Amino acid sequence: MVEAVNQQTRIAILRLGFLAMLPVLILIKPHMAFDSLGHEIIEAAGALILIAGVLGRFWSILYVGGQKNARLTVDGPYSVTRNPLYVASTVAAFGIGLMMGAFGFALLVGGAVGLVLYITALREARYLEAEFGAEYRAYAARVPFFIPNPSLFYTPPEAVFRTGPLRRNLFDAMVFLSFIPLVEFLDLFKTSFGLSGWSLW
Known part of the structure; x- marks a missing residue:
């Protein structure tokens, strides 16, 4: 029998990963000077990507909220990718990395989060196929596993939606969004102490 993925374990691993990343943020050197227009543009782009990822998470929770693995959700964001919540989290993680002004770090953070979530999604797919059989196989045949296809969008x-899962997701959203003031503080800290850091392309 295929068991459902323990979501609390996955969430705990990702939260610990973000906490472990905090000291590393001090050591990251942006590609451009902190006070340059280029750095500000890259940082702003990262913040917008982060916000887009957080909004994508909320949109996904609206549709699946509290019923993940209990029923097959195929509408809204789940009509363009089978794993919109994970895609949105990966996008948000990439945005955090980009806010540091280092493309290599953005790819590293986004890639690491994406890999963990991709592996989790593979395990979940096995469970969903075992649980829903032909219904899931038909869904999987028409909707991409991870990379969204917007042309497939459908919603009734x-x-x-349930408000409970939204409230719980609010904490994760605050964790993601807290990186916006944190990055600003780190920029100020690095310029005040003349820290150059490591350059990651």
Whole structure:
């Protein structure tokens, strides 16, 4: 029998990973000077990508909220990719890395988070196929596993959602969004103490 993925373990691993990343942020050197227009543009782009990822997470939670693995969700964001919540989290992680002004770090953070979530999604797919059989196989045949295909988008005129999962997701959203003021503080800290850091392309 295929067991469902323990979501609490996955969440704990990712949260610990983000905490472990905090000291590393001090050592990252941006590609351009902190006070340059180029650095500000890259940082702003990273913040916008981060916000887009957080909004994508909320959108996904609206549709699947509290019923993951209990029923097969195929509408809204789940009509363009089977794993929109994980895609949005990967996008948000890439945005955090980009806010540091280092493309290599953005790829490293986004890639690491994406890899963990991709592996998790593979395990979940095995469970969903075992649980829902032909219904899941038909869904998998038409909807991409990870990379979204916007042309497939479908949603019913009305969708019912639960507020409990949204409240729980709010904490994760705050963790992601807290990187915006944190990065600004780190820029100030590095310029005040003349820290150059490591350059990551």
